[in-house]
Amino acid sequence: MGKNNRNSTLLTVDNIGKQFGGLKVLNSINFEVAKGERIGIIGPNGAGKTTLFNIIAGDLEPTHGEIFYKGLRITKVPNYKRVRQGIVRTFQKNNLLTELTVLDNLLLVLQRKMKLEKIWFQDRLARKFSPLYEKADTLLEKWGLSDRKDSFVRNLSYGEQRQVEIVLGIATEPDVLLLDEPTAGMSNAETKYILNLLNSLSRELTILIIEHDMDVIFGLADKIIVLYNGEVLMEGDRETVLSDERVREIYLGEEAANASG
Ligand SMILES: Nc1ncnc2c1ncn2[C@@H]1O[C@H](COP(=O)(O)OP(=O)(O)O)[C@@H](O)[C@H]1O
Numbered sequence: 001m002g003k004n005n006r007n008s009t010l011l012t013v014d015n016i017g018k019q020f021g022g023l024k025v026l027n028s029i030n031f032e033v034a035k036g037e038r039i040g041i042i043g044p045n046g047a048g049k050t051t052l053f054n055i056i057a058g059d060l061e062p063t064h065g066e067i068f069y070k071g072l073r074i075t076k077v078p079n080y081k082r083v084r085q086g087i088v089r090t091f092q093k094n095n096l097l098t099e100l101t102v103l104d105n106l107l108l109v110l111q112r113k114m115k116l117e118k119i120w121f122q123d124r125l126a127r128k129f130s131p132l133y134e135k136a137d138t139l140l141e142k143w144g145l146s147d148r149k150d151s152f153v154r155n156l157s158y159g160e161q162r163q164v165e166i167v168l169g170i171a172t173e174p175d176v177l178l179l180d181e182p183t184a185g186m187s188n189a190e191t192k193y194i195l196n197l198l199n200s201l202s203r204e205l206t207i208l209i210i211e212h213d214m215d216v217i218f219g220l221a222d223k224i225i226v227l228y229n230g231e232v233l234m235e236g237d238r239e240t241v242l243s244d245e246r247v248r249e250i251y252l253g254e255e256a257a258n259a260s261g
């Protein structure tokens with residue numbers, strides 16, 4: 001892989017390795033992400049996809065290697081600071097405040113972003129902070145959640161909860177959005193809906209998405225990275241990936257049949 005387009009490089013994953021005790025999960029992961037690029041990350045269960053996201057988001061320190069973002073080394077920058085710098089993730093499992101309403105979950109994220117004092121919550125019935133509510137309403141409308149805004153998150157379907165989590169990620173106006181299996185557990189209709197919405201987001205936004213649903217990967221990603229055995233097995237566009245014999249073997253499980261190593 002060449003080192004062209006240095007200027008447009010937003011994120012660099014440089015020789016990242018991760019070991020849990022004796023378990024080597026990531027060996028040496030290298031790739032670059034340009035601003036506005038949409039990267040799909042695929043690979044079998046246990047390939048280390050979520051671990052890689054943990055390291056990019058700052059939830060986990062790598063055993064070796066570096067992460068560069070906007071030209072700076074951020075390998076040891078804690079997760080909450082990376083959020084402020086524009087790197088935002090959603091989780092494979094829901095990470096919502098389930099005892100609050102959809103609107104309250106969103107307001108909490110927005111007030112943090114808009115740096116409002118915590119006391120705004122006491123005045124909420126007076127709706128004294130209308131820009132906050134307007135922003136929340138716009139987002140909920142756009143993401144088809146208006147009729148759910150006063151529902152407690154715990155009462156939503158699993159698919160709707162995943163949807164809310166994506167909206168919370170978008171609400172922080174990130175530069176890089178890391179989506180870990182966003183459509184897992186969603187119906188086909190919900191998946192299609194989410195795919196369309198993700199495709200409607202600004203092309204300025206850089207997206208890294210882990211997915212098992214190939215329609216989502218191929219419908220969103222400019223480039224696909226295949227993780228296997230702690231390495232980048234290959235990266236390329238849809239055609240390159242689909243025509244790769246090794247990828248087909250992994251996905252069709254044929255490697256079990258001729259497991260010679
Ligand atoms: N915190 C942890 N401690 C120990 N092992 C872990 C930890 N997180 C992940 N692993 C292991 O690392 C491997 C890769 O996990 P993960 O990154 O979740 O894979 P994927 O998301 O590709 O399915 C798995 O074998 C998993 O059990």
Ligand SMILES: [Mg+2]
Pocket residue numbers: 049050051092
């Ligand atoms: Mg995972």
